[in-house]
Structure formats: C-alpha cells, structure tokens
Amino acid sequence: MTVSLTAELWPDVQPETARRLMLAGVESFARRGYHATTTRDIAGNAGMSPAALYVHFPSKAALLFAISRSGHEQALALVEAAANEADSPATAMRQIVERFTSWHARRHTVARVVQYELGALPDKEYEIVAGLRRGIEQIVRDVIESGLAKGDFQVADAHTAARAILSLGIDVARWYSDRAKKSPTALGVEYAELALRMLGTRTTA
Template identity: 40%
Template sequence: MPRTSRAEQADATRARIRDAALAAFAERGFHGTSTREIATACGLSPAALYVHYASKEQVLHEISLAGHREVLGRVRESVAGHDDARQRLRALVSAYVAFHAERATLARVINYELAALAEDHRLEVEAVRRDIDEVLRAGLAPFTAVDTRTAAVALESLGIDIARWYRPGGRWTPQTLAASYVDLAVRMVGA
C-alpha cells in the first residue's frame, strides 16, 4: 500500500479545516465562529490549526476565492459553444442558479461573509465577482429591451438569495429552480 506523503497529509488536513470552517461559518457566521470550534470539529487542537492557516480569515479567504472561481468557471463553461443568444442566456442562468442551489452552503458563506475578509483578500475576491458579472452582462447584451447592468444585478441577486433559503430535499431541486429562473430571465429580457 503506497504511503501518503507529508504534502498529501497537509493538503488533506487543510481540506478538513476548510470543510469544518465552511459548516461553522454557514451556521454561525464568520464572527460567531471561533478557531477553537473549527479545530475541534476537524479533530485538531487550536495550535495545530495555525500550522496550516495563519488565521481564521485566511481560511475564509481560501473558501471564498475557490467558491467564486467555481462560479466563474461554471458560467463561462455554460456559454461556450452556444451561438444563439437565447440559448446562451438560458444556459448561463441555469448554471448560475444551479450552483447556488447545489452548493447552497458554500454560496451562502462566499456571498454573505465578504465583509469579514481583509481588504486585500476582499479586493481579490471582488475581481472574480466582476468577471462573473461581465459574463452575465455579455449574456444579456443581445437583448436591447433591458439595461444589461440592471438585469445582471437582478439575476445575480435572485441567484445569490437562493443560497439563503434553499435546503436539499425540499419542494424544489436545483434543476427545477434553474428551469423556473431561466423562464423568469427570458421573460425579464423580452427574449
């Protein structure tokens, strides 16, 4: 049986820390969560946590940056290969909404805990958010009946808010929500 390297063990521990922090931040918020609670949840001492992360804020930054990059990747991928503007819009809204339902816990933390990030970390995440916004605006641009800036903000707000209330096993699946939101978006832009 192959041995696990120190680097692999450290990566696995960092992943456990991020998972524990994500669950705690989603439940109690960044400021309501202590490093001791995160460490205990993943079977570490508080001192051991600091071997892997310099601060609780650094953990939030890593979670937030990775989450926003995942959204960006999904929306970029969704529009690739669609020549028809209406199909591009449908794919884009579907991907955006599905992310916020499928990854509701992550989406809740990355969108509602931004103010807890240090300024340099917040600016880095905001740059990715601007890239997401640009993809959404580009998907809306062919529909001249609407102001793309306002429509993008409306769609972003609708998607982000899903993370606040969505729970798996409820009335809607990520797919049914995505289909409903696609219909709303198409009507909103007059497509």
C-alpha cells in the same frame, strides 16, 4: 464529513486535511457567523487541534479567504463555460442561469458563506474576490449586450438586468435547504426560463 464530499467541494485543494478544515469552517461560519467563530471552534469541528489548523491556514481570515476564493472561482468558471459553449445569447443566458442557480442550491451552505461573509475579508483578499465577482457580472452583461445588438433581447438597462438575474441565483443560497421540494436542477431550469422572459427574448433558445 467524508473524503468524497470534501474532494467534490474543493477538487483543487490538497491535502484532505485542508479540505476538512474548509468544510468545518463553512459549517461554523454558516451557523454562527464569521465573527462569532473561533479557530478553536473550527479545529474542534474538524477533529483537530488549533495548532493543526495553523499548519494549513495562518489565520481564520486566511481560511475564510480560501473558502470565498474557491467558491467565486467555481462560480466564474461555470458562468464562463456556459457562455463559451453557447451559439447564441439566449442559449448562453439559459445555460448561465441554469448552472449558476443550481450551483447555489446544491452548494447552499458553502454559497451562503461565499455570498454573505464578503465584508469579513481583509482588504487585499476582498479586492481579489471583488475582481472575480466583477468577472462574473461582466460575462452576464456581455451576453445581454450581445443579445441586444442582435435584437434577440429587449431590455431598458443591461446593468440592472444583469444584477437582477444574478440576484435570482444568489438569493437561492439564503432560502434553499435539503428539504426543498424542487431539485437544484429543476429550479435552475425554471429560473432560466424566468430570466429569458425578463430579457424579453424573441428567439427560442
């Protein structure tokens, strides 16, 4: 639990103590689930008192929300950047899948909490996170629609294809481990190829 790791995971969060608590939360939630984890467990895992936790997060739900929002914002930002930088729908899709997949492999413990503890968020917080998810899905759908309009992609239903492509990346968080044979980058490259095939790509990206 080094300063550099937590700063890499949450560059926008200050101070370091808050980041240490987020990392302890990620580890505890990933291991035992949100509902079976107490704020005392998390504080202990971070080498702090429960009182010290409340200085940074008013509740366990607030800590989960900080982890979930940050993870979704990071995923949205990388999908957005990939879409904006590309000069064709095929290149955009290749970059989106490469980055989205490799993020879920590299950050698999954070991503597991982000993807599988949505149901534990309070209503208001859930709505904010759901909005970020809709943003990600919308970008992927827009790229597919634009490829369909240009005749670069051929697919029956853009909505189902978008969901399937995101599922490929999301499910990586479930099975990926540090013992996996493929690096996050190599996996991203292969999955991007599979995604372009699903879309019936006609151009080489």
